Amino acid sequence: MRKNVKQAGKFKNKHMGYERAGLHDIKFNGPATDFFEGALLGNGGMGVVVTTRPDAIMLHFGHNNVWDIRIAEEHKDEIMTFQEVFDRFADLPADLAQVTDNPWYKQYCEMAGDNYRNPYPKPMPCGSLLLRYDRRDAEVLGHTVHIADGRCTIDFLIQGKPAVLELFVEGDHDRVWLKVTDAASGKAVPLFTEVKLIPDPETPPEFPQAEVLTDTVTGLQHFTQILPRMEQPPTPYIGQASDKAFRLAVKAAGVSSVTDVSSVSDVCGVSSVSSVSSVSSVSSVAGVSKVSSLYLEDSSGKPVTSEDQTAAAVPVTKVRVAAQDHLSQDKSESQQELQGFIACVELWEGLSSEVQATAFVIPPELGGFAVAKEVTATLWRDYWSRSSVALEDEFLERIWYRNLYFFNCSVKEGLTCPGLFANWSYRKIGADWHGDYHMNYNTQQPFWLAFSSNHLDKHLPYVDMVDHVLPVSQTWARDYYGLRGAYFPHSAYPVEMTMMPYPVPHWGWEICETPWTVQSLWWHYLYSMDAVFLRDRAFQPIKEAVLFMVDYMKRPEARGEQWGDENYHIFPTVVPELYEITPGFAKNSDCLIDLTLTRFVFRAFIQACAVLGSEQEEAQLLDEVEEILNHFPSYPTAESRNGRIFVSVEGENPEVVYNVPVPLTTVFPGEDHGLHSSEEDYQTAVNSYLNHRNEGGNELVFYHLAGARLGVLDLERFKRQIQYCLLPNGTCTDRVLMSGGRYADTENFDFMSRMGIWFENFSLPAVINECLLQSYNGNLRFFPNWPDGQHAEFHTLRAVGGFLVSAAFGDVEPEWIEIISEAGAPLSFYIPWEGGALCTLSSGEQVTLSGEIGRIKTAPGETITIVKHPH
Structure with a gap:
């Protein structure tokens, strides 16, 4: 039956993701001194862990592009x-x-x-920033990660009055912006007595030593760390063309004192810096207003900041010496902000020659805080507009949004594909197994999220x-x-x-x-x-x-x-x-x-x-x-207490304890078996799922995704398993589940928990997506593993065929479905109502479908709305 009605397209809410994400902030009460308690921030390249101590704030920096690039190939x-x-x-x-x-x-x-036993290659921590405050005047109360827009706020009492340190990683630059304000008035206020950059304590001792250069006049500190390609670099080190490096710099205002430095010293062996040392010295002498400082000018006499750089694009022609009373901040910065604490931290990384060329480039003017904040918030809003869910099950909704937040923090098109522990590292955290690519599930798993969650660009680093x-x-x-x-x-x-x-x-x-x-x-x-x-x-x-x-x-x-x-x-x-x-x-x-x-x-x-x-x-x-x-x-099979099951190899004991859930791989990732299968194959797959014994560590996403594909995932048990693996920072670690396989009865069940931030577990939302929508065999199936009595709604999940799908589930069945056809592929779906489906095309034409599977031809850009046929 066909007839004309109003054009479809009324259900999609592109703002829902941003709004729902705002409900799931990550909160921590009191000081978060441990790396795994700290707030996780990032822009897909730079990663920052924010820890809070009773006496200081510590930011630990990492980057997907920054590695100890040495390799043994003996x-x-x-x-x-x-x-x-x-x-x-x-x-x-x-x-x-x-x-x-x-x-x-x-x-x-x-x-x-033998080669693999060397500690390199591995992710290279990019140093830390310490912000010290006087405990007699200030107390840290806790922190909140606002996942909707990528901000972290840290609550303080300063002289008994509430104040907030707000910080965020800029979305399209490797910068962190920080600002302290009075909680009541919003006025910028001072807090910190010391700003201090610290190279990573576990930097290989054979590397050229990085020295922190501090200019007490401009509030600038920076250091450059060369990352040699030579396995055992000699001393003194002569750089090679293939060497890498990174440079970390902080520019701050509103600090009552800064670490004393007697002179501007050579930064990590960079010859261009040593020439500056002969021009000027920087002292930290209280009450001295005429202190020599240095900055850069291009050929027109304009000071060079990172907003103008790279240095390769803005040739530096002059290193200029100036007195403090001749230096001024950007006129757009109010005097009020200069009296309060505000800072910008920037990271440069790449070939050593390119990074060293930025040796005198400084972070942007601090008045750019508000603009950077708004640009970053816009990028996050765009990210959340790609897909969203609204679930009556608050825990699952929280897991969905938080892990998509971590995913956006840790991977970005055009940058190095993350390894096991993504872009967060400090000392030896993130270095186990070289933090490398393991191709027997670890590297692939995080990107399972990219497809159904409609973030295909996030898969490109894997490509x-x-x-x-x-x-x-x-x-x-x-x-x-x-x-x-x-x-x-x-x-x-x-x-x-x-x-x-x-x-x-x-x-x-x-x-x-x-x-x-x-x-x-x-x-x-x-x-x-x-x-x-x-x-x-x-x-x-x-x-x-x-x-x-x-x-x-x-x-x-x-x-x-x-x-x-x-x-x-x-x-x-x-x-x-x-x-x-x-x-x-x-x-x-x-x-x-x-x-x-x-x-x-x-x-x-x-x-x-x-x-x-x-x-x-x-x-x-x-x-x-x-x-x-x-x-x-x-496929090899065996008889178990649950009946016929798949096993990893012929002749295997059905009671074996696995690590990777191999018996479930015909369901996922093999996609040979599932709800579409014959009764015999389906039952064998279900038996395999129910019979499976797993020692833990590699199963949190993998095992449960197979259960969702089969429509037999126990969501309550799944939630308890997530809870078992949750860390204070909101991520899930890998934990042991049982001995009897490779693990002894005396095994520490948490031995993997402090290795790093497990990138692979960010794909937990993929499990939830499969409970809401499946399309692996080319036929869309709606809410295949969602319980009756729990409302659920999702917007623009991506399906096979280039379809963006939105739908809502009522008490016992879907209420409506809306599908956008990006490519104009034929649409095929399991009809979720016994009485058939009424489909409304973009043209207003209506089509009635009945039976098990409905099929519709589509055009690129067309929207199809599907509801239960009214009888």
């Missing part, structure tokens, strides 16, 4: 080829308790893992990471395996690599990591329908993974009479985080996650060729893929 000539190692394994006795009992293999593993590791992966496939394509690594770094960082077979042979690395590139296309992205960014890495998997499965050891079938097998392989290499390869073939992800990437390649019209060009490879898919191993 033993290249000692690394045997895959075939050589495989043949040696084949000769080992099958009755060994474990292959590492063999002296040769034990020694080989020691050698192959850049794939491009970064592709050359070394191709080299490894060719030289180590003797095969085509690319074999993606178990561990990788955002630094230049010429070999695999960790080529130990019982980790490096996790075959699943190759299809897993490229999987989300296909998702990016499916959720956007962007054929240009598919052609330019996704297709080649996917093809390289397919080439490798085809060649690997066609090796003579992976097919033939010895298998008793005509299938192509994945052999050998390693089950993630479980068996390593077993004697006789007893548990090293056809791992469930290898099979499901390989099938996924093969199917993706077939579809990608069709979309791009490259079937003829890729005909030979397509034929090979089809041949393997037609002779593909079955």
